Amino acid sequence: MYTDKVMDHFQNPRNVGEIEDADGIGEVGNPTCGDMMTIYLKIEDNIIKDIKFKTFGCGAAIATSSMITEIALGKTVEEAYAISKNEVADALDGLPPIKMHCSNLAADALQAAIEDYRSKQ
Amino acid sequence: MIYMDHAATSPVRKEVVEAIEPYFTEFYGNPSTIYKVGREAKKGLENARENVAKLIGAKADEIIFTSGGTESDNIAIKGIALKNKDKGNHIITSSIEHPAVLETCRYLEKNGFEVTYLPVYQEGIVRIDDLKEAITDKTILITVMHVNSEIGTIQPIAEIGKIAKEKNIKFHTDAVQSIGKIPVNVDKLNVDLLSISAHKIYGPKGVGALFVRKGTRLETVLHGGGQEKNLSSGTENVPGAVGLGKACELAGKELEKNMKYLAKLRDRLVEGITTNVDEAYVNGDTDKKVPGTTNLHFVGIEGEGLVLLLDGKNIAAATGSACSSKKLEASYVLKALGLDDVHCHGSLRLTLGSENTEEEVEYVIESIKEAVARLRSMSSIWNERESKMKDLEDKNRCKTCSLE
């Protein structure tokens, strides 16, 4: 049911972990199935220099977390904020319809982390 | 591949395949016909009926063949309900039945019947006192499963049956998960109706049986040619029935040996997991269980991910996590034990079969250890699990206040 890309990102997730002196942290929970995701950002000159995630959730949730960190790394804060859940799902060659809310969660977590960063400026 | 999902289905044994084959190619006749090839088919069908009856201590003419456990449950429950609707409209069941029972009960609720769903508590077993309390003079049917498919707990069927008999209430049990795993005898269990499926006991899919005690009257709910005592219809699935018969014959012969073997494997599996993995807990009663079945949960991780990682190691297992269900809801069986969503999330069911080996069990323990560690290293709640789990539990509680 998952594409090869989803399985690859699930089995070899990129950017797993935490950033100790993060500039922004976004933590969101999933109302649909009850999982949780946290994204940590390091930002320099308005550019995402480092990004890490931790997720308590299904294969799709882990894969979308991994994918969104890969997409966001090196982008400006504005570009990163604009990443949509569809973009993440497309980059994974699609998700099963029932799992689309997992990519939603990844986009929400990134936006929450950016908002946290902005609120501290 | 290491297959540890026998509660879902099982491989068909070679002996069963061999027994079935001639009924596709040689004895393919319609058993209702009188010429030779039809008579041969009929012979195979009736021989299979004998074998099914023998396994459960019934008479052959008390067995009807069906398309599986679901059809058996439907015929039994609706059949009794409709036949007795003038006597009463109350049905008692448990909250952890198979959907074939639960959905049939819900359907009847929409049509004027009242249903009591008995709780099962942390141990996953109904209590006789609750049952006694639930019985009214309108109760016409009790239907409680023999063994639960997700947690393997054994329900007190003989005791329930005794009470039902005293009160003159018909009693049905779905024995799909107990047949071939523990002794099943319709007289000792005091049941009037009992559902069986072939594919859980190394037989083919799409065939099962219903035991109907002599003198038990059912309304027909499946209309047609009336081939199976007018309760089930359609040209008989002779190869399927023959397969079921063979599977029952083998199950009976090997029952004792398998019970011992599977209990040993399962106990080692549970011990290996719980001593090697922190915060791994067994769901449901640990003793009153069929051999070979265990259900655990691992704090801080999600089960679909665990199943996928195990799949990557060629292990087939199941989970009751919301994320892996079609409706994104945690298993209602685990919830009935009082587990909240966040604990159901990390559940894993392992159901062993006689072809599993001790080496496989060791490999599975090692693989689970690695996979859980891996998922926990990625988990956003594992490190601060105490505070975060609590948060999640609180949030979930609002969503599922029915539990509280």
Ligand code: FES
């Ligand atoms: S995290 Fe629950 S479905 Fe993805």
